[in-house]
Amino acid sequence: MRSISHSLLSAAMTAVLLTGCGGSDPGEDSAGAGTSPATASADAVSAPETVEPESEPPAAEHEAEPGGEEEAPETPVSEASWEPDSVHVLVNKRNPLDPLSYSPSDLVTPNVPLHGPQEAMQLRAEPAEALERLFAAADGAGHSLSMISGYRSHDYQVQVYGQHVATNGQEAADRVSARPGHSEHQTGLAVDVDTPAGPETTLRRAFGETPEGRWVAENAHEFGFIIRYPEGAEEITGFSYEPWHLRYVGEATAAEIVARGVTLEEYWDQPAAPDYQD
Numbered sequence: 001m002r003s004i005s006h007s008l009l010s011a012a013m014t015a016v017l018l019t020g021c022g023g024s025d026p027g028e029d030s031a032g033a034g035t036s037p038a039t040a041s042a043d044a045v046s047a048p049e050t051v052e053p054e055s056e057p058p059a060a061e062h063e064a065e066p067g068g069e070e071e072a073p074e075t076p077v078s079e080a081s082w083e084p085d086s087v088h089v090l091v092n093k094r095n096p097l098d099p100l101s102y103s104p105s106d107l108v109t110p111n112v113p114l115h116g117p118q119e120a121m122q123l124r125a126e127p128a129e130a131l132e133r134l135f136a137a138a139d140g141a142g143h144s145l146s147m148i149s150g151y152r153s154h155d156y157q158v159q160v161y162g163q164h165v166a167t168n169g170q171e172a173a174d175r176v177s178a179r180p181g182h183s184e185h186q187t188g189l190a191v192d193v194d195t196p197a198g199p200e201t202t203l204r205r206a207f208g209e210t211p212e213g214r215w216v217a218e219n220a221h222e223f224g225f226i227i228r229y230p231e232g233a234e235e236i237t238g239f240s241y242e243p244w245h246l247r248y249v250g251e252a253t254a255a256e257i258v259a260r261g262v263t264l265e266e267y268w269d270q271p272a273a274p275d276y277q278d
């Protein structure tokens, strides 16, 4: 169950040539530059505009967003947090984790089919339990899913990203690999899923067209997960469509996001993060 299929990994590596997982998956990261969404090239790690280590700042105070002053719908059931242990922590190209080396303290390995690097097969306890229920429900509906990648440590991402920079230069690296501290996978709340039917749909847009991918898109919110990088939202999320990348935000927030058809940034009234700020 936990062994790594070379063919699958190889497929995953190939896939990253065409797609850039926002979390920069280990399996995707061994290849060179691809045709992923363009990102700003720079050297230093950007800092969040507002860092409140001890509390969650009101989202509205963070920064005005174009159009944000229009009629606000109903009060969101949650707000963005910059507390790394919050399930509502916001991590994107303009909001790195604080501290950059953050590591969750409650990592566990979900009891689900695993197909990927063993060192990336953990999640925080809450999303791990939710993922088990999601997979069980999928199974009940006749769909087989597997987990490709969950939590990735800062040090692991340093290696991955560093290899890309050394090989292809920073600009190319930024297209396919998140900078350390900027990967949602480092929160332990993000997971990449796949169907055993792959590998042609593994970590590819085509996953969204598989029966499993459609089921995930329609049902993941019931277990607290959202498709973090929806189609056509690159200028907001910073990453192209990734139907396989699920982010845990809790059931209430996930249900609202799906009902409104918005991105996480939009739901929390946060600025778009198309690229790094440096």
Ligand SMILES: [Zn+2]
Pocket: 021, 022, 023, 024, 025, 185, 190, 191, 192, 244, 245, 246
């Ligand atoms: Zn991912």
